Amino acid sequence: xxxxxATAHDDHAHGHVGLEYHPGLPxxxxxxxxxxxxxxxxxxxxxxxGTYIVLRFGAPTWPLPHEVHLSEPIGAFNTFVLxxxxxxxxxxxxSAKKNNTSAAKGWxxxxxxxxxxxxxxxxxxYNAKFSHGxxxxxxxxxxxxxxxxxxxxxxxxxxxxxxxxxxxxxxxIKERYAEDPAGLEQNADLAEINERLALVSKLTADAQAVETxxxxxxxxxxxxxxxxxxxxxIMPLGHHPGxxxxxxxxxxxxxxxxxxxxxVIPGGNMWASTYFLLxxxxxxxxxxxxxxxxxxxxxxxGVMATGFIENIGLYWHFVDLVWIFLFPLLYLF
Amino acid sequence: MTHHGHQHVHGSMHDDAHxxxxxxxxxxxxxxxxxxxxxVLTGASFFTYSSLWPFHSQPAxxxxxxxxxxxxxxxxxxxxxxxxxxxxxxxxxxxxxAAFMSLFLLLALVPDIGMRSRWTAEERQQFMxxxxxxxHGEEHPEEHAEPAAx
Numbered sequence: 001x002x003x004x005x006a007t008a009h010d011d012h013a014h015g016h017v018g019l020e021y022h023p024g025l026p027x028x029x030x031x032x033x034x035x036x037x038x039x040x041x042x043x044x045x046x047x048x049x050g051t052y053i054v055l056r057f058g059a060p061t062w063p064l065p066h067e068v069h070l071s072e073p074i075g076a077f078n079t080f081v082l083x084x085x086x087x088x089x090x091x092x093x094x095s096a097k098k099n100n101t102s103a104a105k106g107w108x109x110x111x112x113x114x115x116x117x118x119x120x121x122x123x124x125x126y127n128a129k130f131s132h133g134x135x136x137x138x139x140x141x142x143x144x145x146x147x148x149x150x151x152x153x154x155x156x157x158x159x160x161x162x163x164x165x166x167x168x169x170x171x172x173i174k175e176r177y178a179e180d181p182a183g184l185e186q187n188a189d190l191a192e193i194n195e196r197l198a199l200v201s202k203l204t205a206d207a208q209a210v211e212t213x214x215x216x217x218x219x220x221x222x223x224x225x226x227x228x229x230x231x232x233x234i235m236p237l238g239h240h241p242g243x244x245x246x247x248x249x250x251x252x253x254x255x256x257x258x259x260x261x262x263x264v265i266p267g268g269n270m271w272a273s274t275y276f277l278l279x280x281x282x283x284x285x286x287x288x289x290x291x292x293x294x295x296x297x298x299x300x301x302g303v304m305a306t307g308f309i310e311n312i313g314l315y316w317h318f319v320d321l322v323w324i325f326l327f328p329l330l331y332l333f
Numbered sequence: 334m335t336h337h338g339h340q341h342v343h344g345s346m347h348d349d350a351h352x353x354x355x356x357x358x359x360x361x362x363x364x365x366x367x368x369x370x371x372x373v374l375t376g377a378s379f380f381t382y383s384s385l386w387p388f389h390s391q392p393a394x395x396x397x398x399x400x401x402x403x404x405x406x407x408x409x410x411x412x413x414x415x416x417x418x419x420x421x422x423x424x425x426x427x428x429x430x431a432a433f434m435s436l437f438l439l440l441a442l443v444p445d446i447g448m449r450s451r452w453t454a455e456e457r458q459q460f461m462x463x464x465x466x467x468x469h470g471e472e473h474p475e476e477h478a479e480p481a482a483x
Contacts, residue, residue, distance in 0.1 A: 025421070025423050026421055026423075027420075027421075027423070035424075035427050036427065038427075039427045039428065039430075039431040040431075042428070042431040042432065042435060043431050043434050043435055043438070046431075046432075046434075046435025046436075046438065046439070047435070047438050050435065050438055050439035050442060051442060051446070053439070054439065054442040054443055054446045054447040055446060055447075057447060058443075058446055058447040058448060058449055058450060059450065059462070060450050060461060060462050060463060060464050061462045061463065061464050061465045072379065072382045073379075076375060076379045079375050080372065080375060083368065083371045083372065083375065084368075086410060086414050087364060087365075087367075087368045087414075089414075090364050090414050091361065091364065094361055094364075145460055145461055145462040146460060146461065146462055146463065148459065148460070150460065266462035266463060266465065267462045268462075310416075313414075313415075314415055317410050317411075317414045317415045318415075320410060320414075321407050321410050321411065324403050324406045324407055324410065325403050325407070327375075327378070327403075328378050328399035328400070328402070328403055331382075332378060332379075332381055332382055332395070332399055333392075333396055333399070
């Protein structure tokens with residue numbers, strides 16, 4: 001009786017029920033499972049982020065952000081979006097606790113929209129990389145680590161492929177207008193193809209000259225100067241971090257996007273592998289969160305749903321947490 | 334005993350209603366303060382990118398600063414948004430071993446991966462990127478002959 005009395009007293013002191021009334025932990029089973037899952041997620045992302053840090057600092061060199069078309073302001077904006085969405089999840093739970101279902105629904109929708117905005121911005125960013133030939137792997141990746149003979153011959157091969165493609169197109173148009181020489185003369189497509197062919201021929205000659213110089217030069221300085229010159233003409237590398245105008249936008253590949261010539265980005269391959277792996281896994285987590293939020297939209301978000309909202313909220317905050325580390329590591333380091 | 338029974342029922346209802354945070358009413362204003370702090374801290378790490386940041390020539394200072402800012406942001410999110418501040422001691426059981434496992438994993442990678450460019454075959458060096466100061470520039474091409482061992 002004395003024990004029972006003491007326990008009751010204890011309850012009053014802490015304002016909640018003593019542990020002996022609950023078998024196991026003082027949290028719901030759902031929340032326990034979410035926390036167990038999150039602790040495995042901590043290890044998963046710590047593995048990815050840790051590997052990135054170790055690879056990055058063990059690398060001989062690493063690309064500057066604008067060389068790989070990373071925009072720091074866009075990254076900061078996305079960080080802000082995720083922070084806002086974290087707040088809206090908490091506010092959704094608070095509204096649900098007060099049984100204010102319409103406010104809770106509003107905050108849920110806000111979170112959903114913010115998550116979609118994050119993904120949209122991510123897609124835009126991915127597209128900026130893809131359109132410049134920055135992929136994590138072949139066959140799409142056009143990144144070379146160094147301007148060497150291997151690179152020069154890759155440029156020449158690409159130009160040769162372009163030329164045979166353009167020749168074929170030109171032949172097809174000429175065949176179509178075989179009985180209409182006047183129409184052929186006015187064909188805008190053909191004029192453009194001819195223009196492109198002229199450029200390709202000129203560049204092929206340049207690339208061949210560089211290859212010859214590099215292969216036959218007696219000293220390594222002349223050889224490397226020629227090769228670096230070729231790489232710089234295709235995509236110049238900047239030297240100043242924070243210089244937004246960067247030279248990266250004045251290369252042949254930017255003036256004529258159809259050329260799609262191989263590019264030299266020292267450290268670019270490792271950068272692409274780690275960037276796409278880290279942001280890709282993070283984006284998958286965002287998508288999973290959005291699917292759950294979408295499933296919650298038809299639900300009544302009252303007091304009874306609080307536990308569920310808390311659980312998905314924990315997951316969503318974790319996704320935000322990962323981005324809090326990814327943003328400086330990927331954009332600002 | 335009846336008193337106890339009553340408490341039990343009341344207790345579980347209470348728990349269901351406030352699933353998890355055990356009756357501590359975290360005010361909305363607290364969330365707003367945390368939100369503002371997070372925005373300011375994001376601005377702080379973004380500041381290292383701006384031209385006003387005085388340590389562009391010493392990147393290690395910026396890295397340390399940004400990691401400190403990120404850890405602070407992470408603590409704010411964990412403590413307040415994830416309510417860990419108000420949880421019972423089970424939180425340590427789940428988070429601390431996971432954090433240690435992560436740290437060990439990171440350290441285990443250093444010898445093989447982190448120091449990989451200290452021992453590279455000559456064949457590999459032909460295609461490997463070079464350190465920036467030695468690399469691009471036509472200024473110091475003769476440094477090419479040195480192995481990339483930084």
